[in-house]
Amino acid sequence: MDGPPGERILVTGASGQIGADLVCELRSRYGRDNVVASDIREPEQDSPILDGPYRPLSVLDGDSMESTIEEEGIGTIYHLAAILSATGESDPELCHRVNVGGTVCVLEAARDFGLRVYAPSSIAVFGPDSPRIAPQVTPLNPTTMYGKTKVTGEILAMNYWKQYGVDVRGIRYPGLVSWKAPAGGGTTDYAVDIFRSAIEDGHYECFVREDTKLPMMYMDDAIRGTISLMEAPIENLGPSRAGYNLGGMSFTAGELADAISERVPGFTCDFAPDVRQEYADSWPDDVDDSTARDEWGWEPEYDLVKMVDEMLEMMRATQSS
Ligand code: NAD
Numbered sequence: 234m235d236g237p238p239g240e241r242i243l244v245t246g247a248s249g250q251i252g253a254d255l256v257c258e259l260r261s262r263y264g265r266d267n268v269v270a271s272d273i274r275e276p277e278q279d280s281p282i283l284d285g286p287y288r289p290l291s292v293l294d295g296d297s298m299e300s301t302i303e304e305e306g307i308g309t310i311y312h313l314a315a316i317l318s319a320t321g322e323s324d325p326e327l328c329h330r331v332n333v334g335g336t337v338c339v340l341e342a343a344r345d346f347g348l349r350v351y352a353p354s355s356i357a358v359f360g361p362d363s364p365r366i367a368p369q370v371t372p373l374n375p376t377t378m379y380g381k382t383k384v385t386g387e388i389l390a391m392n393y394w395k396q397y398g399v400d401v402r403g404i405r406y407p408g409l410v411s412w413k414a415p416a417g418g419g420t421t422d423y424a425v426d427i428f429r430s431a432i433e434d435g436h437y438e439c440f441v442r443e444d445t446k447l448p449m450m451y452m453d454d455a456i457r458g459t460i461s462l463m464e465a466p467i468e469n470l471g472p473s474r475a476g477y478n479l480g481g482m483s484f485t486a487g488e489l490a491d492a493i494s495e496r497v498p499g500f501t502c503d504f505a506p507d508v509r510q511e512y513a514d515s516w517p518d519d520v521d522d523s524t525a526r527d528e529w530g531w532e533p534e535y536d537l538v539k540m541v542d543e544m545l546e547m548m549r550a551t552q553s554s
C-alpha cells in the first residue's frame with residue numbers, strides 16, 4: 234500500500250449536532266480547506282459547516298465514499314453519521330443499517346486506503362444491569378437498538394485495529410449540550426431543548442422525570458476530548474481505544490431546570506415523561522473515566538453552573554444577532 238491519498242480530513246454526518254462544532258474546530262486547527270464536511274442531509278443555509286468544502290455523501294454508498302477519499306485526498310475520517318436513540322427506537326431497521334452498515338463502510342475504506350478513523354460510541358452501550366457509575370470495563374447489555382449498534386461499532390473498531398491495523402479511536406460520549414446546532418433525535422435532547430424554550434417561551438415541557446439523572450457534557454469539552462484522543466500517541470492507548478468512558482458532569486433534569494430558573498426570571502418547567510424515559514432509565518447516572526484520564530490525560534473543564542451560564546449567554550447572543 235502506498236499510504237493514504239492525502240492528509241485532509243473527511244467528516245461524515247457533519248450537518249448534525251456535533252458536526253457543527255467539530256468541523257469549525259478542525260478547520261481552525263488544520264486549515265479551512267483541509268476539512269471536508271459531508272452528510273446525506275443538506276446543511277441549513279446558515280450552517281457553519283458551509284464555511285469550507287462540503288460534499289453530499291451517504292455513508293452507505295461505498296463507491297461514493299471511495300471516490301470522495303481519492304478526489305479529496307483524505308487521510309482521516311471523523312465518522313459522525315448515525316441515527317440516535319429516540320429516532321432509532323422508532324425505526325430500528327434504519328438505525329441498524331446506518332449505524333452498523335455505515336461504520337463497516339467507513340472501516341472498509343480505512344482499511345483499503347490506510348486511513349485513521351474517529352468513530353464515536355455512547356453511554357447508550359450500557360444497559361440496566363450496569364452499575365449506576367458505569368465502569369470502563371463491564372458487561373454491555375443495552376436494551377435499545379441504538380445501544381446495540383454502538384456496542385457493535387466498538388467491536389468492529391477493535392477487530393479492524395487488531396486484524397488490519399486500522400487506527401480507530403472512539404469515545405462513549407455522554408449526552409452533549411450545545412448551542413450551534415439542534416440535537417438530533419436522541420434521549421438526552423431535553424438538556425439542549427430546554428435552553429431554547431426557556432429563552433423563547435419561558436417554559437419547557439420536559440419528556441423525562443424530574444429525578445432522571447444522566448451523564449452529560451458541554452460540547453466544548455467533548456470537542457477538546459475528541460481532538461486530544463486523536464492526537465494522543467498511539468502507544469498510550471490500551472484496549473479501551475474504541476470506546477473510552479468520558480465524564481463531564483451528571484445532573485437530574487430537575488437540577489438543570491432549577492439552574493435555568495435561577496438565571497431566567499419566570500422560567501417554569503413541567504415534567505411529562507414519554508417513551509424516552511425508558512431509554513434514559515436504562516443508562517447509568519455517571520461514568521468512571523479513570524482510563525481516559527490515565528492514558529491520555531482527559532480532564533473536563535465544565536460543570537453544571539459554567540455550562541448553564543455559557544449556554545444562556547451564547548443562545549441569547551445568537552438570538553439577537
Ligand atoms: P445528529 O443526529 O445530530 O447528526 C447525525 C448526522 O448523520 C445527521 O446530520 C444525519 O443527516 C446524518 N446521517 C444520517 N444517515 C446518514 C447517512 N446514511 N449518510 C450520511 N449521513 C447520515 O448526531 P450527533 O449528535 O451529531 O452525533 C454524532 C455521533 O456522536 C453519532 O455517532 C452519535 O451516536 C454520537 N453521540 C452523540 C451524542 C450526543 O449527545 N449528541 C452522545 C453520544 C454519542
Ligand code: AKB
Pocket residue numbers: 317318319355356357379406407408409418419420421422
Ligand atoms: C442519545 O440520547 O441518543 C444520544 C446519546 C447519549 O447517545 N445523545
